Every structure is written in structure tokens, then in C-alpha cells.
Amino acid sequence: MLTSDQCYQAVTGRDTRFDGMFFTAVSTTRIFCRPSCPARTPKRTNVDFYPTAAAAVEAGYRACKRCRPDVSPGSPDWDVRADVSARAMRLIRDGLVDRSGVDGLAAALGYSTRQLGRVLHAELGAGPLALARSERVRTARTLVESTAMTMSEIAFASGFASIRQFNETFKDTYGVAPGQLRTGSASVQSEDIAVRLAFRPPFDFDHQLNYLRYRAVPGIEDVGDGRYTRSLRLAHGPGVISLTAGRGNFVTCRLRLADTRDIGAAVARARRILDLDADPTAVHATLTGAGFGDLVALVPGIRSPGHSDPVELSIRTVLGQQISIGAARTHLTRLVDDAGEPLPEDMAGGGVDRLFPTAEAIAERPDGSWALPRRRIETLRALAVALATSEIDLGPGCDRDESAARLLELPGVGPWSVGYIRMRALGDPDVLLASDLGVKKALDALTDSGSTITNAQLEAARPWRSYLTHLLWAAHARAAHLNPPQS
Structure with missing residues (x-):
């Protein structure tokens, strides 16, 4: 956690790296801003710092119209930390409070409503309802301005x-009525909703697209012409998102939703797919300090891509164990064609026309539908049953250690698969897939080039070892002049 002096230093330098990590509230104007706000720097005696926008609003401040703190990137703390506050924030951003209320959030975390309120007030300066309200009003502003x-x-x-x-x-929050923020561009009806997703530079969008392209499953994903498109299974119906590089430090996200109540969850999942809340400065500094500076220079804007559906990612991971990515994609394409649900006609297009099958549908799939070894079929069915019955929770608010332990209890699920699921499905930034062939070869190549890689160096890469894993894959792929590695 940053000290007040460090926060003020970031404000003085208008440091964009800290946007979204904290908010600056000026007592003389009763306005809160992002650290990089271009307005005149306030006196130190006139500012307070809040960990969330909700906390600033609760304290009686309104958002700055000039720097738009509501469109800041999210804090990377919610992925690094595994405590109840971080799990609560991930669930709130996925819309759980809107769907099930504060009681539903508390139950999902195993707390009483009163206990949870105390914890979040102490950690984040606001209770669960205020935090959810902050997400709602940000979504509302997007809809006011773009629809x-x-x-x-x-x-x-x-x-x-x-x-x-x-x-x-x-x-x-904004000091004005909603209608006052409606622009002329919003008067044109459109089936799509366009949202700008902020990130902290640098960000190698092309490298991210290549990673996703190599693993894309036809029917549910499409990558081409600088664009990633995929279907989503959301609480109130299906959706399709399309992500392209935008101007400045933004990604453009176009959404087509069956129900606009899912916009907040859809945006949160889009951000997870591209890891847009990452702090590349902290990642680079830690990995460089651990002796991996040459790797960082290889892909300065690397991210650790997540996934929109942990159930889908876990099934894909286990199905693809010990076979090539190409072979896994063939099996997955057959699965999607056979058991995937068609999208509505007005939503399908561009190579995306289906939803990935549910865990229930996969659990009920007969053996004859799989062209896989019997043990692999049994493992997939056991995993699907565990996910369908919530015996294993891979949702945004799950306890990562507990979920990993339960996955390992399933026969046929090994440490590599669990690590990959933690990294991509659960957003864990600190997973080193040391047993992966591509990682091993990249580490061996570093040793052959004269760099002695020690366990101490690998430990010093915490808590960003997922990024180290991706850098090692990138190094191996470039050294071998291959496509992205089969991992």
C-alpha cells in the first residue's frame, strides 16, 4: 500500500501509472481526481487519498469532469491480493450484488453481512453497497454517452x-443530472454498445492477439484484422464482445447483449481477457530486479491473458493435456459444434455463432461423442460434474488455494493443468509453470547464453511469475522461429 507522501508525489508528477490505484480528493473544491489530472496541483494540506472512487463519493466528493476518474484502469491489487476484500471486489465487478444483493455477496464469501461491511470499510473506505453503486453509476454513464x-x-x-x-x-458522483451528459452521438440507435477500456502502458496488443489466435476455437472465438471477438454466457442471456486497439491508452470494446443488465459483467470479463488492470511498471521493475531484464525488453508490454469463463477454460485445459494445441482445438471444435448453444441470429456473425457448452451438458455427454482415451473422458466428466454442482468454485470470488486443492483431488488433473487454470481462469499473477516444456527450454537457453538462473531469482520474480511464464514462452517461440508455444 502506498503512503500518503508517495501518493502526493505521484499527483505532483501527474503519474499516469497510478491512475485507478488511488483517488485524490481536494477539500477546497470537494472534487476527486485521478493522480494524473492535468489541473493545477493542490496543496498537500488540502488533499486526502482514497483507495476507491466509492470511498471518495461516500466522503462527499464528486468526480472531476476534466480527468474522468471513473474511466481509470482498475487496480491490480484485486488480482495480486487473495484476501476477502479482493475477492469481494472481483465479485462486485462481476455484478453479484446487482443480481443477489449484499446478502448474496456475503454468503458467497462465507461472511455475515455485518462482518463483510466492517472488513470492506476498513480496507476500502466503503461498504459493499457503496462499492456496487460506484460500479453501477460508471456503467450508467457509459450507457448515457454511447446509446x-x-x-x-x-x-x-x-x-x-x-x-x-x-x-x-x-x-x-458527477454533480450533474444524467441527461446533461448525453451527447449528440448517442442519438443514433445502434444494436452495439461501444466502451473504451483504459490500460496502463505499455501494452503489446498484437502479441496478445497472437496468443489468443493460436488458441481460438471456431464458433465461439474469432481473431483477425486486429480484432478479438468471442461469445459470452452472462447472467441474463448471451453476449458477444469485440476488442480492438483504440486511440491512446484504450482498447475499444463493442458489446452486443441480449440484456443490457449484463453490461458491467461483460466489461469486467473483457478486461480480464486482456489483463487490462495490470501494472506493467511494477511487473517490469520486479522482473528486471530478479535478473530477467533481457526478457522484459523482448516484449515490454506483455500481459498475462485471462479468460471470460473459468468453466470453459478449465474444460479446455484438461481436454488439451498431453496433446498439441492443434489437436485440442480439433476436439474442442467438435464439442462446440455438437453441444454448444446457437446464438440468436441478430447476435451471430464474424465467425462467432455459438456459446461454449455448459458444465451440465458436458457432464451428460456420452462416451461415444468423445474421440479421447477413456481416462481422459472420465476426468472431463468428473470435472464437469464438480463444476456443475459447485463442488469446485472457479468464480471471481473463489479462494484460489482451496479451488486448486480441489482440482488436484480429481483423478487425471495434474499440477500443470491446475497452474494454468489458476493463471488464466482465476487471474493469479504469480504462477510459474516450471514443468512446462517451453518454459524449461527457455530457461535452458538462458543458461546456455551465460545467464545462471537460480531458484532465488525465480522467487524474486514474485508476485509476477505469470508474466515471467509468458515471457519465457515468447522467448522460446522467437528462438525456435515457431508459432506461439504449445502451452
Whole structure:
């Protein structure tokens, strides 16, 4: 956690690296900003710092109209930390409070509502309802500015219980009524919703696309022309997202949703896919300090890509054990064709026309439908049953260690698969897949070039060893002049 002096130093330098990690509140203007706000730097005696926008609003501040703190990148803390506050934030951003209320959030975390409120107030400066409201109003502003929906439609699509609550929260946060932020561009009806997703530079978008392209499963994913498109299974219906590089430090996300109540969850999943909340400065500094500076220079803007559906990723990982990515893609394509659910006609297109099968559908699939060894079929079925019955939780609020331990209890699921699931499905930034062939070859190549890689160096790479894993894969792929590694 940053000290107040460190926060003020970042504000003085208008350091964009800290946008989203904390918010600066100015007592004389009652406005809160991102650290890089271009306005005149306030006096140190006039500022306070808050870990979340919700905390600043709760303290009586409204968002700056100039620097737009509501569109800052998310804090990387929620992936690095595994405590209840981080798990709660991941669930809130996935829309659990909107769907199940604060009681549902507390139950998912194994806390009483009162206990959870105390923990979040102490850690984040606001309770679960205020944190959820902050996410709702950010979603609402996106819909106000980018769609022609009526204000009442926006209010309920964003998760507000009433139009009055929507208007009051909007005024508390932005200091104006919702209609005052509607622009002329929003008057044109469109089936798609366009959202700008902020990130901290550098970001090698092309490298990310190549990684996703090599693993894309036809029907549910498509990568081409600088664009990644995939279907999503959301709480209120299906959706399709399309991600392209935008201007400046933004990715453009176009969404087509069956129900606009899912916009917040869809955006959160899009950010997870591209790892847009990463802090590359911290990653680079740690890995360089551990002796991996040459690797960092190889792909300065590398990310550790996540996934939109942990159930899908876990099935894909176990199915692909001990076979090539190409062979795994063939099996997965057959699975999607046979058991995937067709998208509505107005949503399908561009090579994406289906949803990945549910865990229940996979569990019920007969042996004859799989062209796999019997033991692999049994492992897949056991995994699908465990996911369908919630015996294993891979959701955004799960306890990573507990989920990993339960996965390892399944016959046929080994440490490599569990590590890969932790890294991509659960967003764990500190997974080193040391047993992976590509990682081993890359480490051997570093040793052959005169660099002695020690266990102490690998330990010093914490908590960013997932990024080290991806850098080692990239180094191996480039050295061998191959496509991205089969891992």
C-alpha cells in the first residue's frame, strides 16, 4: 500500500501509472481526481487519498469532469491480493450484488453481512453497497454517452432499484443530472454498445492477439484484422464482445447483449481477457530486479491473458493435456459444434455463432461423442460434474488455494493443468509453470547464453511469475522461429 507522501508525489508528477490505484480528493473544491489530472496541483494540506472512487463519493466528493476518474484502469491489487476484500471486489465487478444483493455477496464469501461491511470499510473506505453503486453509476454513464436508451431504461440496466436512486447517485458522483451528459452521438440507435477500456502502458496488443489466435476455437472465438471477438454466457442471456486497439491508452470494446443488465459483467470479463488492470511498471521493475531484464525488453508490454469463463477454460485445459494445441482445438471444435448453444441470429456473425457448452451438458455427454482415451473422458466428466454442482468454485470470488486443492483431488488433473487454470481462469499473477516444456527450454537457453538462473531469482520474480511464464514462452517461440508455444 502506498503512503500518503508517495501518493502526493505521484499527483505532483501527474503519474499516469497510478491512475485507478488511488483517488485524490481536494477539500477546497470537494472534487476527486485521478493522480494524473492535468489541473493545477493542490496543496498537500488540502488533499486526502482514497483507495476507491466509492470511498471518495461516500466522503462527499464528486468526480472531476476534466480527468474522468471513473474511466481509470482498475487496480491490480484485486488480482495480486487473495484476501476477502479482493475477492469481494472481483465479485462486485462481476455484478453479484446487482443480481443477489449484499446478502448474496456475503454468503458467497462465507461472511455475515455485518462482518463483510466492517472488513470492506476498513480496507476500502466503503461498504459493499457503496462499492456496487460506484460500479453501477460508471456503467450508467457509459450507457448515457454511447446509446440512445431512455434514462429509465439505463437506470434499471445499470442495476439501480429505482430511477430516484439512479438520479441521486449520478448527481452525487458527477454533480450533474444524467441527461446533461448525453451527447449528440448517442442519438443514433445502434444494436452495439461501444466502451473504451483504459490500460496502463505499455501494452503489446498484437502479441496478445497472437496468443489468443493460436488458441481460438471456431464458433465461439474469432481473431483477425486486429480484432478479438468471442461469445459470452452472462447472467441474463448471451453476449458477444469485440476488442480492438483504440486511440491512446484504450482498447475499444463493442458489446452486443441480449440484456443490457449484463453490461458491467461483460466489461469486467473483457478486461480480464486482456489483463487490462495490470501494472506493467511494477511487473517490469520486479522482473528486471530478479535478473530477467533481457526478457522484459523482448516484449515490454506483455500481459498475462485471462479468460471470460473459468468453466470453459478449465474444460479446455484438461481436454488439451498431453496433446498439441492443434489437436485440442480439433476436439474442442467438435464439442462446440455438437453441444454448444446457437446464438440468436441478430447476435451471430464474424465467425462467432455459438456459446461454449455448459458444465451440465458436458457432464451428460456420452462416451461415444468423445474421440479421447477413456481416462481422459472420465476426468472431463468428473470435472464437469464438480463444476456443475459447485463442488469446485472457479468464480471471481473463489479462494484460489482451496479451488486448486480441489482440482488436484480429481483423478487425471495434474499440477500443470491446475497452474494454468489458476493463471488464466482465476487471474493469479504469480504462477510459474516450471514443468512446462517451453518454459524449461527457455530457461535452458538462458543458461546456455551465460545467464545462471537460480531458484532465488525465480522467487524474486514474485508476485509476477505469470508474466515471467509468458515471457519465457515468447522467448522460446522467437528462438525456435515457431508459432506461439504449445502451452
